[in-house]
Amino acid sequence: MNTSASMPSNYAIHIVEKVMPVDQLIMILYNNPSPIVYSHFKQVNQHIKNGLVQPGQIVLISPANTGECSIEEQKFLQVAEKVDRTLMQLAASEREILAKRYDFLNNAASYSGLLLGVSNTSWQSHVKQVKAILKNIERSYVTSYNTHGNLNNQAFFQARKMHFISLNNALLRFAQPKLGGNLLPGDIRNNLGLSTKSIVHQWNKQGGPAQSIPNFTANYETVAKMARNLKRVGHLGIALTFTSGLANIQKACTVGNDSTCSKSKYTETGKAFGSIGGGIGGGAVTSWAVCSLAFGVPSAGTSAFWCALVAGAAGGYAGGTLGGMAGNEVGEVLYEVKSTF
């Protein structure tokens, strides 16, 4: 939940995370809502169409005892309609990511676009690795069934055990207690919805050589979808650095005079390149100095990954800030040189 600065303190803005009837949302948001709350909420949030709220939409939460519409509530409606227009450009899955990670995105945008890119790209690579292992598991099931006509042979058990160990290690890197931890191969099978008996039965029903494990494809399709979405959000992070520069140039060219506009082109471009160059340099050196030199963290396990992420992000932020400041000055010097000639 996020409170807008222009709203009085007893109002709040909620960002919807999933599709649901508006009445259900009211029930979730308010404690024992009265009929007045229902009618007032719907009146204030008139941008909600067909009685359904969509992921990413913003709704205004007024105090439960409010009856009449205030000026702020009328202004909010304009904002909400703008937000809805922006949301129309996103796919449904992207809207959900936006809603669920709103605070993260918001914070990252305020500090450094690069940081967001780093964390999401790292995540995405791990998802890719898990995807590859899942494909290998599927391949060993299919190969065994096509070669031996059953799944009851030593070669298959060995291959499956090896893949499950790799999967366990890869999942451990996510540091997700639900999927990681010290899972045994059997537990992984349960988590993925795999049952040897049911698989054989369903394959027999299909007839012909087995192509894929039923219901299993859905598992890695979900993972792939997640990677795709996060990749797009990751790119957004890198783009934010340049977008903020472009916005400042646009602002200077709209509000200021010609010289302010021309100068801002130099300073903002210098700042963007300085931030990114400094972010890359600072991040690489800090993660190398801290993780490799100071602590000598081995690449096995999760420590190296998290050390690189934390140290790299901290160094990247510091380097980006200094690089941005210097880039701004360099842009100014170049502008002065250009003005002289």
Add this chain to the structure above:
Amino acid sequence: MNNEIVVYITTFTWILACLGIFSWVGIVFYLKSKWLPLIEDILEGGRRLYSLNIYLAGQGSLHYATVFLSKWHAGRMNMQEKRENVPKNAQRIFILSFFFFMANFVLFFSTSVLIVLIRKYS
């Protein structure tokens, strides 16, 4: 030396160093696709970490260059004997990219500090 000349030299060096850092990213892309998986096969027994993405590859290229450069660091990471199996030309590329990055990094940050201070106090 005239203050203005110092500013111009610093600005010019900063731009070169900034371009150098961006070029190093290109080198890391090359190392990631061509050499990092092989080096992870030899030194890490096939365990993938630094070749997973470009952010980790940056740190990885510096890390392995240190392993190739320093006997002590290689011993500390249990890689002293294994590093002998890494092709010499691959070691040279890692070491060169390490010095290229460090030179640009030092120039970029020293000129950054210098230019901010000069402009602030002049």
